[in-house]
Amino acid sequence: MKFKYYDALSQLVMGYLVLIALMMAFEIKYDNSYSIPYLACAFVIGYFLNAVSSILEDFFYWTIGGRPSDNLLKIKGNKKYTGTYKVRFYETYKVVELLKNDIADGNTNERRLFSKAMRDINGNEKSRVPDFNAHYAFSRIVLTAMLAVTILFIIKYPCYWQTYLIFIPLFLSWERYKQRGYYYAREVLNEYLKLKNK
Helix, strand or coil: CCCCHHHHHHHHHHHHHHHHHHHHHCCCCCCHHHHHHHHHHHHHHHHHHHHHHHHCHHHHHHHCCCCHHHHHCCCCCCCCCEECCCCEECCHHHHHHHHHHHCCCCCCCHHHHHHHHHHHHCCCCCCCHHHHHHHHHHHHHHHHHHHHHHHHHHHHCCCCHHHHHHHHHHHHHHHHHHHHHHHHHHHHHHHHHHHHCC
């Protein structure tokens, strides 16, 4: 089993953040002599955070207005692009036409089109898609960790105005999650276009 940088960042760092937040909330004193057990606990917490972030993915999609992949493949009105103000995709008509031609049975909803694009580009070693996917997954676990810490501190310290400052990093992590989702979906579609233009 290979241990990748994503595992260290997502599971250890985010797990450690939640562990420290739990210790602060329950007023448990940090003891340097327990560094190794803390790391082990952080990894386990991070592992479960990763699972929870996957479970909450549909909820997160709802908060950002739908799946980025679906939104990039939906043409709305007379706009020349799809996506968000920050992450735009200008080749929607072209990629949708190519994908529809590749699907024989005529079932061409956005999810099916995106799945087809992903299948076609899988295995391309020069592709940057795995990196974009790792960045997206990391953003998702950061958002989950910030959500957990926010809920924990609001339950523990509801009367302190300083507690509500935690909404700032929560909002920033939500915004970054949204951008990373769109960057990942756009990269998949760009790689599909490159493959078709060869």
